[in-house]
Amino acid sequence: MNKADRSIPLAISKIENYLIVAVQECSDDNTLLLHKKAILQHKYLENTKGLILDFNAVHVLDSFACDIFIKITKSLQLMHIPVIWTSLNPGIVSSLVDIEVDIKNIYAARTMEDALNLLKKMS
Incomplete structure (x- = not known):
C-alpha cells in the first residue's frame, strides 16, 4: 500500500449540475496536493455549472492548505466554473485574515443552501 492509498478520501457529490x-x-x-489534483481532474468537471467547497469538517487551515484551496478556486474560475466556500468557521476565517489572503475573488456562503442559491444566480 503506498502513501496515496492511506490518505484521507475526498468526498465529491453532485447535485443537479453542481x-x-x-x-x-x-x-x-x-x-x-492529491485532493487538488482530484478536484481539478474530476470526471464531471467539464459539465458542472459550479463547485462548492464545504469546510464544515475543518476547524483550522494552515497557510499551505489555504494556498491550495485558493489555487483550486482560481484554477476553476479560469475555467469559468464559479466556486463558493461554505461552512467557514471562525478558525478558518481567522487563518485567512492572519495570512492576509486576498478574498476579493473568493465567494462564501454561510450554509449549503445559500451556496447552491448563489451558484444558481451566478450560472
Whole structure:
C-alpha cells in the first residue's frame, strides 16, 4: 500500500449540475496536493455549472492548505466554473485574515443552501 492509498478520501457529490467537495481536516501536505489534483481532474468537471467547497469538517487551515484551496478556486474560475466556500468557521476565517489572503475573488456562503442559491444566480 503506498502513501496515496492511506490518505484521507475526498468526498465529491453532485447535485443537479453542481459539485460539492466535502473538505476534511488534513494535516498532510501530500494529501492536500492529491485532493487538488482530484478536484481539478474530476470526471464531471467539464459539465458542472459550479463547485462548492464545504469546510464544515475543518476547524483550522494552515497557510499551505489555504494556498491550495485558493489555487483550486482560481484554477476553476479560469475555467469559468464559479466556486463558493461554505461552512467557514471562525478558525478558518481567522487563518485567512492572519495570512492576509486576498478574498476579493473568493465567494462564501454561510450554509449549503445559500451556496447552491448563489451558484444558481451566478450560472
